[in-house]
Amino acid sequence: MGKHASSGKYAIVGLGVVAGPQPDRSERMIAAEAARLAIADAGLTRADIGGAIDLRRTGGGGDRASYSDAFTRVLGIKNNFYFTCGRGGALAGLGMAATMSYLDRGIADYVVLMGAVTDWSQSQETRKKGFRGMAHAEKRGYWGKPLGDSRAVSHHSWMAARHMAVYGTTSAQLGAISVAERQWACMNPEAKMYGRPITVEDHQNSPLVAEPYHLLDMSQVSDGGIAFILTTADRAKDCAKPPVYVLGQGFGEVSADLWWEKKNFTHMAVEPAKKQAFGQADITLDDVDCAQLYDCFTAEVLFQLEDYGWCKKGEGGAFVADGNMAPGGSIPVNTGGGLLSCYHLGDLTGLAESVRQLRGEAGERQIEDCDIVLTTGHGGELVSPGMCSIHTCTLLGRHA
Amino acid sequence: MNINPQSYTVDLDWKKPYPSIDHDNEAFWDGLKEHKLLVWKCKQCGAVYWPKAYCQNHDNEPFAANCEWTEASGRGKIFAFNIHHWAFHPGFKEEVPYVYALIELDEGPLISSQLVGGDLPTDIHTVGQTVEIVYEDHPAQGFTLPKFRVVRE
Ligand SMILES: [Zn+2]
Numbered sequence: 150m151g152k153h154a155s156s157g158k159y160a161i162v163g164l165g166v167v168a169g170p171q172p173d174r175s176e177r178m179i180a181a182e183a184a185r186l187a188i189a190d191a192g193l194t195r196a197d198i199g200g201a202i203d204l205r206r207t208g209g210g211g212d213r214a215s216y217s218d219a220f221t222r223v224l225g226i227k228n229n230f231y232f233t234c235g236r237g238g239a240l241a242g243l244g245m246a247a248t249m250s251y252l253d254r255g256i257a258d259y260v261v262l263m264g265a266v267t268d269w270s271q272s273q274e275t276r277k278k279g280f281r282g283m284a285h286a287e288k289r290g291y292w293g294k295p296l297g298d299s300r301a302v303s304h305h306s307w308m309a310a311r312h313m314a315v316y317g318t319t320s321a322q323l324g325a326i327s328v329a330e331r332q333w334a335c336m337n338p339e340a341k342m343y344g345r346p347i348t349v350e351d352h353q354n355s356p357l358v359a360e361p362y363h364l365l366d367m368s369q370v371s372d373g374g375i376a377f378i379l380t381t382a383d384r385a386k387d388c389a390k391p392p393v394y395v396l397g398q399g400f401g402e403v404s405a406d407l408w409w410e411k412k413n414f415t416h417m418a419v420e421p422a423k424k425q426a427f428g429q430a431d432i433t434l435d436d437v438d439c440a441q442l443y444d445c446f447t448a449e450v451l452f453q454l455e456d457y458g459w460c461k462k463g464e465g466g467a468f469v470a471d472g473n474m475a476p477g478g479s480i481p482v483n484t485g486g487g488l489l490s491c492y493h494l495g496d497l498t499g500l501a502e503s504v505r506q507l508r509g510e511a512g513e514r515q516i517e518d519c520d521i522v523l524t525t526g527h528g529g530e531l532v533s534p535g536m537c538s539i540h541t542c543t544l545l546g547r548h549a
Numbered sequence: 550m551n552i553n554p555q556s557y558t559v560d561l562d563w564k565k566p567y568p569s570i571d572h573d574n575e576a577f578w579d580g581l582k583e584h585k586l587l588v589w590k591c592k593q594c595g596a597v598y599w600p601k602a603y604c605q606n607h608d609n610e611p612f613a614a615n616c617e618w619t620e621a622s623g624r625g626k627i628f629a630f631n632i633h634h635w636a637f638h639p640g641f642k643e644e645v646p647y648v649y650a651l652i653e654l655d656e657g658p659l660i661s662s663q664l665v666g667g668d669l670p671t672d673i674h675t676v677g678q679t680v681e682i683v684y685e686d687h688p689a690q691g692f693t694l695p696k697f698r699v700v701r702e
Binding site: 288289290291292293294295296297298299302303306307308310311313314315317356357358359360361362411414 | 565566567568569570571600628629630631632633634635637638641644646647649651653659661662663673674675676694696
């Protein structure tokens with residue numbers, strides 16, 4: 150087969166991270182700061198940036214509206230294009246795919262992609278008002294909301310429950326995923342849960358939220374921003390940091406398996422995404438040194454370990470309980486602590502960790518001879534009853 | 550709550566999110582008010598869908614006019630369920646813990662709703678329990694909610 154012509158043609162050359170609570174800051178200032186850090190990290194200036202993509206979990210609205218107060222304008226980037234992009238927890242993968250087309254045609258030499266959230270600060274506000282999460286009363290929206298449907302947590306916990314019913318997976322096995330990610334987080338000073346190790350017993354004793362999910366099955370609610378700079382491989386060589394090459398990208402939608410086929414409750418749309426990305430890069434799963442798998446909840450990690458083929462379908466529970474994804478395991482997963490223990494900035498969390506691993510900047514948790522990283526995103530409520538739909542797979546490498 | 554009748558009326562101030570009623574599902578919500586569970590059926594091949602969709606088995610007439618709303622049995626089996634212990638919306642504060650289930654209707658489609666009645670499943674590792682619809686009327690709000698209860702055979 151051989152590599153696809155696009156493999157290794159583009160690279161990430163800059164990374165900017167604003168982590169931790171940002172209670173007194175607007176989302177757009179966090180966004181602009183992350184972008185400023187990424188530009189500096191690449192050894193570039195604002196004048197080099199030709200375009201910008203604002204990565205969002207939802208299509209629009211919110212604090213950093215795209216009209217008069219884009220982060221690019223706050224920062225002073227004289228860009229040729231700016232738009233928002235995202236689908237649930239799939240942001241960076243989609244933004245990168247769009248960026249490559251602009252780079253390819255010379256519309257921009259360097260593009261900044263940025264995602265920022267103030268979920269944690271906002272949750273503190275709603276908690277003061279006496280509840281958790283949403284308070285919406287609008288008459289439009291998703292099926293099930295008058296029936297107690299709480300979207301992500303309701304739908305994802307069904308999937309975990311279904312996997313348990315079909316394959317006998319246990320809550321304690323899901324707990325092993327939380328524990329492994331916490332072990333990684335304890336080697337990452339940037340992680341929210343740094344210095345706070347947990348055991349499977351702690352997981353089992355944590356409050357039930359949407360059974361089978363305990364509190365420790367759920368990802369963090371975070372503030373922060375992550376930005377990165379993408380350019381072509383020839384320009385990447387002249388940047389300040391070692392380039393991180395894009396070896397392949399693939400996409401899948403669970404909606405391709407129509408929901409009434411009922412196939413989508415124990416797996417993600419990995420199959421097409423894997424085939425495309427690994428085909429472009431011309432590599433196999435054995436070539437992957439570590440994986441940053443989207444982990445809004447624990448079972449999503451389990452599904453992906455099975456769907457990519459690190460273990461057989463239905464055997465993910467035993468696989469994680471044996472420590473395979475933990476430090477020292479056969480496939481290190483979410484080496485920065487992931488969404489469960491580091492911070493939740495969509496698929497940007499895993500992307501930032503991928504860049505650090507491939508640059509050799511991961512400190513105590515650095516994977517030896519880390520050449521290739523697989524990083525995924527997924528999300529987007531699409532069908533009724535709701536499911537997380539898109540799956541994105543991005544393969545990154547130290548060499549083109 | 551011990552739900553024995555086929556329907557019951559709750560007519561208090563509505564403090565929960567409203568149902569999303571639009572042009573595509575208005576007939577479905579009207580059906581609930583008449584205590585009928587409607588599903589979307591293809592007149593050509595008999596395939597059943599919920600919510601409204603184009604038939605996947607062949608080409609369709611414009612706007613899927615080859616399909617129509619038809620009454621379903623109101624029975625099905627639990628495909629997966631969870632137990633919500635936290636109220637993410639303040640309107641559910643008095644109800645937690647409640648069981649929220651994905652139900653495979655006997656006609657085929659999946660629908661989700663809250664389970665009511667005294668005989669609720671508790672073992673999350675189990676699926677396949679038979680359920681039937683219970684109509685929860687909210688006349689002051691102008692809608693009926695489709696809830697389900699477990700049926701022991
Ligand atoms: Zn048909």
